[in-house]
Amino acid sequence: MTELDAGLALVPPRRLLSDHIDAFFDLHPGDWPLVTDDDVVGRQLPIADRLRDPRTTVVAGPAAGEAPGVPGGRWTPAPGRRGHDGDAEPSGELLFRSGGRWRIGSGEHAEPLLAPFAGTVHDVRPGIGLRLRSEAQGLLGVEGLGGPTAGRLAIVTGPDGEVRAPQVDVSAAGAILVAGQRIDAEALTRARAVGVRGIVVAALGIKERRDFLASERRGRAAIHGLPPFAILILDGAAGRPIASPLMEVLRALEGRSVAIVADPPCLVVDDADVELPRPPADLVWVRSGPLVGAEGRWAGLAGPRRFAGGVLLEAGFVRFGDRPPIAVPLGDLERFV
Amino acid sequence: MTGIPRAILAVDAGAATTAVAILGRPADRWRLMGSLVGPAPASPDDLAAILVGRIRAADPGLAAAIGLEPDAIGDLPRLEARSAPPVTLGVLAASRRAVGLLHGVAQRTSWRVVAASPESHDPREMTDLALRPEVGAILVGATEPPGPDERAAIDDVAGLVAAVLRRRPDLRAVVAGPIATRRAWADALGDDAEQAAGRILEAPPLGPRSGPDETLREILEGLLPGAMDTRHTAMRSLASLADVLDRRIELVDIGLEGGLRAVAGPGVADEGPTVEGVRSAGGALVPLDPDEAAVEEVLAWTTGSLDRHRMGDRLRDLRSRPWADATGEGARLRLAAARAAMTRLVDVTPDLSALPAPDLTLMAGGAFAAAPGGSVVLAVADVVRRTGATQVALDHARLLGPLGTIDDPDERRDIVADLADDLLSPLGSLVIAAGMPPRLRGRAATGTITLDPEDGTEAIATTARRELASGELAILDLAPGERANATLVFRDSARIGRRARRFSVSVSGGLAGVIVDLRDVPLRLPDRRDRRRAALATWGEQVWPGDER
Numbered sequence: 007m008t009e010l011d012a013g014l015a016l017v018p019p020r021r022l023l024s025d026h027i028d029a030f031f032d033l034h035p036g037d038w039p040l041v042t043d044d045d046v047v048g049r050q051l052p053i054a055d056r057l058r059d060p061r062t063t064v065v066a067g068p069a070a071g072e073a074p075g076v077p078g079g080r081w082t083p084a085p086g087r088r089g090h091d092g093d094a095e096p097s098g099e100l101l102f103r104s105g106g107r108w109r110i111g112s113g114e115h116a117e118p119l120l121a122p123f124a125g126t127v128h129d130v131r132p133g134i135g136l137r138l139r140s141e142a143q144g145l146l147g148v149e150g151l152g153g154p155t156a157g158r159l160a161i162v163t164g165p166d167g168e169v170r171a172p173q174v175d176v177s178a179a180g181a182i183l184v185a186g187q188r189i190d191a192e193a194l195t196r197a198r199a200v201g202v203r204g205i206v207v208a209a210l211g212i213k214e215r216r217d218f219l220a221s222e223r224r225g226r227a228a229i230h231g232l233p234p235f236a237i238l239i240l241d242g243a244a245g246r247p248i249a250s251p252l253m254e255v256l257r258a259l260e261g262r263s264v265a266i267v268a269d270p271p272c273l274v275v276d277d278a279d280v281e282l283p284r285p286p287a288d289l290v291w292v293r294s295g296p297l298v299g300a301e302g303r304w305a306g307l308a309g310p311r312r313f314a315g316g317v318l319l320e321a322g323f324v325r326f327g328d329r330p331p332i333a334v335p336l337g338d339l340e341r342f343v
Numbered sequence: 344m345t346g347i348p349r350a351i352l353a354v355d356a357g358a359a360t361t362a363v364a365i366l367g368r369p370a371d372r373w374r375l376m377g378s379l380v381g382p383a384p385a386s387p388d389d390l391a392a393i394l395v396g397r398i399r400a401a402d403p404g405l406a407a408a409i410g411l412e413p414d415a416i417g418d419l420p421r422l423e424a425r426s427a428p429p430v431t432l433g434v435l436a437a438s439r440r441a442v443g444l445l446h447g448v449a450q451r452t453s454w455r456v457v458a459a460s461p462e463s464h465d466p467r468e469m470t471d472l473a474l475r476p477e478v479g480a481i482l483v484g485a486t487e488p489p490g491p492d493e494r495a496a497i498d499d500v501a502g503l504v505a506a507v508l509r510r511r512p513d514l515r516a517v518v519a520g521p522i523a524t525r526r527a528w529a530d531a532l533g534d535d536a537e538q539a540a541g542r543i544l545e546a547p548p549l550g551p552r553s554g555p556d557e558t559l560r561e562i563l564e565g566l567l568p569g570a571m572d573t574r575h576t577a578m579r580s581l582a583s584l585a586d587v588l589d590r591r592i593e594l595v596d597i598g599l600e601g602g603l604r605a606v607a608g609p610g611v612a613d614e615g616p617t618v619e620g621v622r623s624a625g626g627a628l629v630p631l632d633p634d635e636a637a638v639e640e641v642l643a644w645t646t647g648s649l650d651r652h653r654m655g656d657r658l659r660d661l662r663s664r665p666w667a668d669a670t671g672e673g674a675r676l677r678l679a680a681a682r683a684a685m686t687r688l689v690d691v692t693p694d695l696s697a698l699p700a701p702d703l704t705l706m707a708g709g710a711f712a713a714a715p716g717g718s719v720v721l722a723v724a725d726v727v728r729r730t731g732a733t734q735v736a737l738d739h740a741r742l743l744g745p746l747g748t749i750d751d752p753d754e755r756r757d758i759v760a761d762l763a764d765d766l767l768s769p770l771g772s773l774v775i776a777a778g779m780p781p782r783l784r785g786r787a788a789t790g791t792i793t794l795d796p797e798d799g800t801e802a803i804a805t806t807a808r809r810e811l812a813s814g815e816l817a818i819l820d821l822a823p824g825e826r827a828n829a830t831l832v833f834r835d836s837a838r839i840g841r842r843a844r845r846f847s848v849s850v851s852g853g854l855a856g857v858i859v860d861l862r863d864v865p866l867r868l869p870d871r872r873d874r875r876r877a878a879l880a881t882w883g884e885q886v887w888p889g890d891e892r
Binding site for chain 2: 012019338
């Protein structure tokens, strides 16, 4: 390893692309998987029913002569069977038995969980979750909220742009929008309202995040529910531009059908034909500090340096354009692998 | 270790940073040759290659004497400690009181804790919590016999936990009290009872007002795969260090995934050194998902003008990239977060707070690694407020964890004895006084401090004297390596460990010199945010150097 390579190895690496996807979809007690291990499912096919109004119900459970109940099993009352109060007993997931009666997770309204990409199902565990594996590629982010969802990718602003509500109109219905460095809560609400399927953004502040999650909770509890919608956060919470290697990949995908999943947080590219660009190995991106958003070429280790605030940190030289190299703390840099 | 190598690679692989150090034995004792820290997940080999290159460039003869070759890093014997990522513990009980008792014990362990009872969650929600993949074990408990508040729901909780154990064969459970004797428990386990028995550990029942602290904590810590966990091994090194230095030492370690507070004392007569400590996931620099309370805790220690939302954004970013943004305002934010984390750690260790001030307070962990020395001492003074005098030092090369991986206590003691001077970076001495009569507040001088030369070769040459005023933070220069006798004389009586008017304590120098803290104990900050920030800024100005590069 050369000295330059050895120094570059200390720059925190960031994985840009995944060459396969093994996505986890969480299920909660009362939700019900519609698939079993090794099932092969196509895109937008239902893989589970999720309850929008989950609750605990106390029922008598399996009657004498029926198979004994098992925690995690599905229970459906015999037709016409009624509970103590005379109402029909609901069906649901058996949780546990206490005092001779079962507690089940049940609800009146379920919505289908659609596979955002084609793949093979495995590790199906009622009440916990299931996994969907695919050879699709993925552009990795740091966090996914909501979803899963799928749609065609549209870029509505540059890497350092911000999306405001007036910029989102009905022409974006069904699309996943690349929203630059940040998006405000109003624009998120409007995007949801006009049928946008998802947002890819560099940063999402905690205010917008909290508003979005509260809106999701309200929407899921409503009678008619909401269509799937997801946000893929590429970097973090404080605003910063989308790094050029990420932006190049997004540009290569513009107009294509993609999906957003939350675990792992990524943009799934279920298209074997597309060639995704990769950045040069010595490209480094400044993700924090006074030079945030700048990109340059690695020029070797600078050794321990004193920075603002009297802080002594290991630093590396970075050449920005044609200017002489500048020492930047290693922790403020990121390279793409 | 067998035989005596000439060089050792010490590795402390933390959640946020990886630290390596080269220990060498050029003659008849071990010395610290150098250390290097890189952002995680930097490879120890990559770091070691650069460090070896620097040592060879600085002193080729020394490098040759200990056999340092850049191509032979893989052959160096290693002492390697790692920060194990915390696992979530689901804490369940039949009443809010009972779950509170269990929660109080669990938060004094390395587990990340989520708690629920039928008074806060319905059975489906409790089942959901216990089934989450990140939950690695369940702690369920009840008093013996069950209290009136538990009786209505104890069968539900027993049935619920047993059903979850049946559904998750990977899950372990710690049962404190008469849970497994309930019929609902046996019914729910059904045919799996025998298979599940190996995953169930019994603990003493809850008391009416307290959990079975020591025994239960040992059981819970034992469930974690942490034999080489850096905070576990650091406690072993701490005991060795206390024995070698013949001093009482308090260790405060704040890392990304948890904190450690421990106090060690030297061995007396035939007995070995003692150490007691608490590892707590709650002592993490930033919680996994910082909520509004966490944001407020940090805001309370900041002097900047960030609002709650911006502070929340900064904390989320600090959590996800803890090595980044460590300069300028980022450094101050990190120290504010470290104070909040230390406060949480101190809150769960009242037993350690009740002990007298230690001779040496040792700071460790990535939160303090890059900060100016004075700011670290001030952070200690702000949060760990015990009257008395203590020297403050930093485990700058992050050696405590790796040295603690040496199993043989005698062998560990020998190497710690050799390295004691090298592994401690002296930050200064801290003297906290309290109990000055309020009527003296605001007067120009409450007392005086005089630093006199102490007998010995490294003593200071001249006498320094300074007046002291109630409520102030006084800083006197005393260079690293220098020692002095500090004589504090107050107009009226004060308390520095004991109550008197005149005190004489031995102090040693450091980057921050000697800090005499005459602020309230416990520290009372103004309620109004602007005044609080002004007070913090005034104290901070004395220890943060200018922003020039």
